Amino acid sequence: MSQPPLSALIAELGSDIVTSDPAVMDRYRFDWARDDRAGMPLAVVRAETAEHVQAAVRWADRSAVPVVPRGAGSGLSGGSTAVEQCLMISTERMRAITIDPGARVAIVEPGALNAEVKAAAAEHGLWYPPDPSSFEMCSIGGNLATNAGGLCCVKYGVTTDYVVGLDVVTADAKLLKLGGIRVKDVAGLSLMKLFVGSEGTLGVITRGILKLVPKQPDTATLVATFPDVDRAARAVVGMCAEIRPSMLELMDGLSINLVEDHLRMGLDREAGAMLIAQSDSPGAARGLEVSIMERVCTELGAKECFVTEDPDEGEMFVAARRAAFQAMEKRGSLLLEDVGAAIPQLPELIDGVAKIAAENAIEIPVVAHAGDGNTHPNIVYDPTDPDSVARAHRAFDQVMQLAISLGGTITGEHGVGRLKKSALPEQLGPDVMALSHKIKDALDPKGIMNPGAVL
Structure with missing residues (x-):
């Protein structure tokens, strides 16, 4: 089959939508993982409507050209890294948000930022809970594609728990409309959930209908520092055995110092670890939960426990946790881990x-959504030193193997992308991998949708 000329797609959509300018396309090659294997796209389609996405996928289907969907480019697993001579479809211009306060949903195009959806919901006294650390810069499309989580998911769940409707352009350019503005709907197979977390390998998401909840109640924040990270991890296990915090985050000593270098906010540089926990339970229950947090931390040898109900003061410590990734970037290049395990295995995982860090003579600062066992051990290395690069990649693989050995996962919220693809078969096993490939082949028989990612 001869490939239709790119000029045909440009003629259909316009040169403002479709660009093959190398200088422009270079900005779309990488996500935040900055995988140096990124190729150069054949063209970038900066879609403004679902119809633009359909036209682009239709052209790619006829041309047998790979399609790589892209949101804000904040992904951390190489999921939107450009494939050589692919058609990159960016949804960054699709930013519409409509709030239906009666139905308590947000109808959102994929380019809208998580923070923008939160702000729009807040105007109606509502809240969109999924809360990635990058919420100010990550897009809803990317959140849907990776089933993103974040700081609040220990109590409020992850992205898929809030999806009630989804529009998806499939590999044959059909626009599927799944779910809708309904509280309950079990008609047919649960296809909508199949696309959430599929990382663009089954289709391009063009709209989401997201469940909203009443605004979050007032919170109390506990900050506890520990002599070592093991005691902090065991405190997490102890807390979660008795209560369900609305937030429970961990920072090890190295990450504390990197954030302090970055923000200069007076964090305890001598601490081996710090926990940031919150309760938003109503009335007296909040005080009871905080007292349990304090007791557990004290029993496990916390150096200091500090409690505040001042929202600004509490947010200051949450901001320190959110800043960890940017602080680590100043230390060197990063390989970004996202491994998780059941709560009782958290101390062993950390x-x-x-x-692994000691064996490979490399720094691995750790932060964690500790309340749900999801850790981020980020491997710091010198990209100009081949030995440092080799040790970093060896450590990266070993961390994933560690998680699998504990019955855990190679990714809790960032997605498999391209960087973790090699470890997926060991976690899932041959039967699940075979079924996954059958689904992929059925929906994308030519294999054009985000090839090289996940499967």
């Missing part, structure tokens, strides 16, 4: 990461 201890194992420390041993």
Whole structure:
């Protein structure tokens, strides 16, 4: 089959939508993982409507050209890294948000930022809970594609828990409309959930209908520092055995110092670890939960416990946790881990990461959504030193193997992308991998949708 000329797609959509300018396309090659294997697109389609996406996919289907969907480019697993001579479809211009306060939903195009959806909901006294650390810069399309989580998911769940409707352009350019503005709907197979977390390998998401909830109640924040990270991890296990915090975050000593270098906010540089926990339970229940947090931390040897109900004061410590990634970037290049395990295995997981760091003579600062066992051991290395690069990649693989050995996962919220693809078969096993490939082949028989990612 001869490939239709790119000029045909430009003629259909216009040169403002379709660009093949190398200088422009270079800005779309990488996501935040900055995978140096990124190719150069054949063209970038900066879609403004679902019809633009359909036209682009239709052209790619006829041309047998790979399609790589892209949101804000804030992904951390290489999921939107450009494939050589692909058609990159960016949804950054699709930014519409409509709030239906009666139905308590947000109808959102994929380019809208998570923070923008939160702000729009807040105008109606409502809240969109999924809360990635990058919420100010990540897009809803990317959140849907990776089933993103964040700081609040320990109590409020992850992205898929808030999706009630989805529009998706499939590999044959059909526009599927799944779900809708309904509280309950079990008609047919649960296809909508199939696309959430599929990382663009099954289709391009062009609209989401997201469940909203009443605004979050007032919170109390506890900050506890520990002599070592093991005691902090065991405190997490102890808390979660008794209560369900609305937030429970961990920072190890190295990440504390990197954030302090970055923000200069007076964090305890001598601490081996810090926990930031919150309760938003109503009335007296909030005080009871905080007292349990304090007791558990004290029993496990916390150096200091500090409690505040001042929202600004509490947010200051949450901001320190959110800043960890940017602070680590100043230390060197990063390989970004996202491994998780069941809560009781959290101390063993964190201890194992420390041993991997020591064995490979490399720094691995750890932050974690500790309340749901999701850790981010980020491997720091010198890209100009081949030995440092080799040790970093070895440590990266070992951390994933550690998580699998504990019955955990290679990714809790960032997605498999391209960087973790090699470890997926060991976690899922041959039967699940085979079924996954059958689904992929059925929906994308030519294999054009985000090839090289996930499967």
